[in-house]
Amino acid sequence: MSPDEPTTRNALEFTDALSLSGSAIRAYPLRSLLSGLGIGIGVMAVVLLTSIGEGTRRYVVEQFTQFGTNIIAINPGKVETGGMPGVFGGTTQKLSIADAEAIARLPDVQKVVPMSVGQARVEGNNRGRSVYVYGSTSDLPEVFKFGVGQGQFVPKSDPRRGTQVAVLGPTLKRELFEEANALGQFVRISGVRFRIIGIMEPKGQMLGFDIDDAIYIPLASSMQLFNQDELNEIDVTFAHEDMTEALAESIRRLLTERHNNKEDFTITTQTAMIETSGKVMNIVTLSVGAIAGISLFVGAVGIFTMMWISVGERTSEIGLLRAVGATENQVLYLFLLEAVLLTTGGGAAGALTALGLGALLRAAVPGLPVYTDPIYIFAALGMSTLTGIVSGLAPARRAASLPPVESLRSE
Amino acid sequence: MIRLENIWKTYEMGDQKLHALREINEEIRTGEHIALIGPSGSGKSTLLNIIGCLDQPSQGSYSFDDTEIAHRTPQELADIRLHELGFIFQAFHLVPRLTALENVTLPMLFAGIPKAERLERAKSVLASIGLEPWFDHRPAELSGGQKQRVAIARATVMNPRVLLADEPTGNLDSDSGAQVLELLNERNRQGITLITVTHDPNVARQAHRVLVLRDGSIVRHIEGTHLQSLSELFTGFDSMDSPSD
Numbered sequence: 001m002s003p004d005e006p007t008t009r010n011a012l013e014f015t016d017a018l019s020l021s022g023s024a025i026r027a028y029p030l031r032s033l034l035s036g037l038g039i040g041i042g043v044m045a046v047v048l049l050t051s052i053g054e055g056t057r058r059y060v061v062e063q064f065t066q067f068g069t070n071i072i073a074i075n076p077g078k079v080e081t082g083g084m085p086g087v088f089g090g091t092t093q094k095l096s097i098a099d100a101e102a103i104a105r106l107p108d109v110q111k112v113v114p115m116s117v118g119q120a121r122v123e124g125n126n127r128g129r130s131v132y133v134y135g136s137t138s139d140l141p142e143v144f145k146f147g148v149g150q151g152q153f154v155p156k157s158d159p160r161r162g163t164q165v166a167v168l169g170p171t172l173k174r175e176l177f178e179e180a181n182a183l184g185q186f187v188r189i190s191g192v193r194f195r196i197i198g199i200m201e202p203k204g205q206m207l208g209f210d211i212d213d214a215i216y217i218p219l220a221s222s223m224q225l226f227n228q229d230e231l232n233e234i235d236v237t238f239a240h241e242d243m244t245e246a247l248a249e250s251i252r253r254l255l256t257e258r259h260n261n262k263e264d265f266t267i268t269t270q271t272a273m274i275e276t277s278g279k280v281m282n283i284v285t286l287s288v289g290a291i292a293g294i295s296l297f298v299g300a301v302g303i304f305t306m307m308w309i310s311v312g313e314r315t316s317e318i319g320l321l322r323a324v325g326a327t328e329n330q331v332l333y334l335f336l337l338e339a340v341l342l343t344t345g346g347g348a349a350g351a352l353t354a355l356g357l358g359a360l361l362r363a364a365v366p367g368l369p370v371y372t373d374p375i376y377i378f379a380a381l382g383m384s385t386l387t388g389i390v391s392g393l394a395p396a397r398r399a400a401s402l403p404p405v406e407s408l409r410s411e
Numbered sequence: 412m413i414r415l416e417n418i419w420k421t422y423e424m425g426d427q428k429l430h431a432l433r434e435i436n437e438e439i440r441t442g443e444h445i446a447l448i449g450p451s452g453s454g455k456s457t458l459l460n461i462i463g464c465l466d467q468p469s470q471g472s473y474s475f476d477d478t479e480i481a482h483r484t485p486q487e488l489a490d491i492r493l494h495e496l497g498f499i500f501q502a503f504h505l506v507p508r509l510t511a512l513e514n515v516t517l518p519m520l521f522a523g524i525p526k527a528e529r530l531e532r533a534k535s536v537l538a539s540i541g542l543e544p545w546f547d548h549r550p551a552e553l554s555g556g557q558k559q560r561v562a563i564a565r566a567t568v569m570n571p572r573v574l575l576a577d578e579p580t581g582n583l584d585s586d587s588g589a590q591v592l593e594l595l596n597e598r599n600r601q602g603i604t605l606i607t608v609t610h611d612p613n614v615a616r617q618a619h620r621v622l623v624l625r626d627g628s629i630v631r632h633i634e635g636t637h638l639q640s641l642s643e644l645f646t647g648f649d650s651m652d653s654p655s656d
Contacts, residue, residue, distance in 0.1 A: 009490060009493065009521070009522055009523060010522065010523025010524070011523050012520060012521060012523060013520075013523060013526075016520050016526070020520065023508050023509060023513075024508065026508070027507075027508040316502075316504065317504075317506055319504075320504040320506065321517070321521075322465070322489065322492075323463075323465060323492060323498045323504075324492070324493070324498070324517055324518040324521065324565065325489055325490070325492045325493025325494070325518050325521050325522065325569070326489065326493075326521045327485070327486050327489040327490075327521070328485055328486070328489070329486075330521055403466075404465045404466075405460050405465045405466045408465070408500065408504065
């Protein structure tokens with residue numbers, strides 16, 4: 001064959017390149033391990049921290065949606081605008097039972113629950129405990145998806161007329177009466193006697209707060225007990241999530257009109273709450289991921305340094321490869337592959353460690369929300385490979401561009 | 412087969428020009444055994460590297476089989492090295508982490524030859540020079556002579572037409588050196604063109620022609636019966652330089 005003819009050269013097989021680059025990695029086990037470890041720790045940090053971030057986000061969303069998504073809450077006072085309500089001009093209208101009744105007449109509204117909340121000492125069975133007292137109407141269990149375990153909830157009656165009956169949350173019941181039957185017994189709330197007519201089903205916690213450590217009484221009794229002349233909250237349910245915005249707008253219009261054209265109340269929709277908390281959590285996850293990303297960057301610098309030194313040390317080997325016929329591109333390919341093998345190997349080990357640590361954390365700290373989206377694992381591996389390409393490119397180009405004669409001379 | 416016309420190799424160092432090769436005109440025929448001798452810095456290795464397509468001349472024309480080689484792309488030069496040329500070095504240049512067999516398969520890897528064929532060819536070449544028991548040994552486990560024989564196997568496994576040897580016996584004791592020399596001569600007898608850079612009169616004496624270089628120029632051609640008087644020439648070199656060129 002004459003050099004003028006096109007030479008026949010098949011591509012360097014991937015498996016052959018893999019075994020050649022792999023042998024270079026194995027030739028310096030400690031050095032390879034340490035530089036791979038840099039990437040491994042970076043990937044582990046990214047996966048683990050974003051898992052905790054994502055777990056927290058999911059936890060918060062779950063907490064908010066446990067009462068359902070078709071619910072709107074109205075509270076007195078305007079929190080979204082600045083200034084203090086009622087200070088500058090005009091009188092601030094109070095959120096009243098009449099407001100709640102007006103809302104109930106709006107189309108698409110299913111249930112309306114006016115609420116009065118206070119904190120008081122509850123005594124019974126010679127024990128006492130300070131808990132939240134919820135004054136409300138008979139629709140509360142349905143609206144908040146609470147179940148009644150024993151007896152009944154506050155009966156349906158005129159919201160303006162109180163009766164001295166109470167329903168205990170299961171935690172409060174256990175604290176006061178333990179396993180004994182409490183139905184028909186009496187408790188004193190701030191000294192006023194109430195007859196126990198029901199016990200709620202356990203509901204658990206919301207954001208660390210025990211919902212079951214509470215007592216429910218008729219709305220008017222609570223307002224009287226706490227000497228309140230306005231509601232703390234009105235909760236409204238409706239049929240479909242799609243109606244949220246339209247209904248919130250109708251309520252806003254209705255109440256503004258009723259309150260002398262002042263928007264002196266705040267409407268919170270569940271979707272808005274989830275969106276806001278989702279945004280906050282996304283920022284948290286991103287920041288945590290970025291911090292972890294820094295350690296990945298440090299790992300990449302380690303790979304770059306290692307590969308650069310390695311090319312310097314193996315100059316004569318590179319010269320030999322060129323002498324036996326390797327092209328510049330083949331040398332580039334081999335060194336790039338070496339860097340990618342190191343980072344992908346390190347990254348895979350890091351991701352596995354993160355999964356293991358995540359499982360360990362879940363087992364050790366049951367409350368800690370850790371959720372590893374499988375997409376993080378693939379993203380982490382993709383990122384490790386990319387890191388290998390980026391950090392290995394300059395050393396590999398250096399190797400490929402070494403003049404063969406000078407490379408062979410260095411020994 | 413190899414024609415060098417007015418070859419110059421010049422290095423520029425600041426304002427100074429250093430001529431490593433000056434006006435080289437030479438023709439090497441297929442199957443010849445040529446020895447390049449001369450004191451250190453005389454340009455023999457530079458000439459070997461240019462013939463071996465590892466380096467390019469600054470000026471002049473180099474044709475291989477009537478085809479101009481100068482000013483080829485690095486890719487084309489790599490192709491010529493892969494298919495037409497085999498290199499043997501004083502320092503062996505075996506990859507330390509690879510076994511003897513793997514070192515011999517290396518050029519075939521870059522040619523994309525399938526694994527089964529690679530192994531078969533490498534084994535047969537190594538076995539033919541008596542290295543069968545050493546297939547799986549790494550260079551550190553081999554003697555100098557064995558290393559150079561592995562290097563010869565690697566240089567010949569692609570069936571090149573030209574073998575380029577830079578001080579092939581320079582790091583070997585006389586027995587191993589003789590063995591390696593015999594292997595190279597055998598390849599030459601089979602028709603492979605052999606070009607050797609050497610400091611050893613015994614190596615040079617076995618060549619068909621000896622080219623003596625001095626200060627980048629070919630100053631003498633020695634052939635036939637004159638080869639016997641080579642030793643005097645080397646005595647002259649030894650007073651001028653150290654053996655490592």
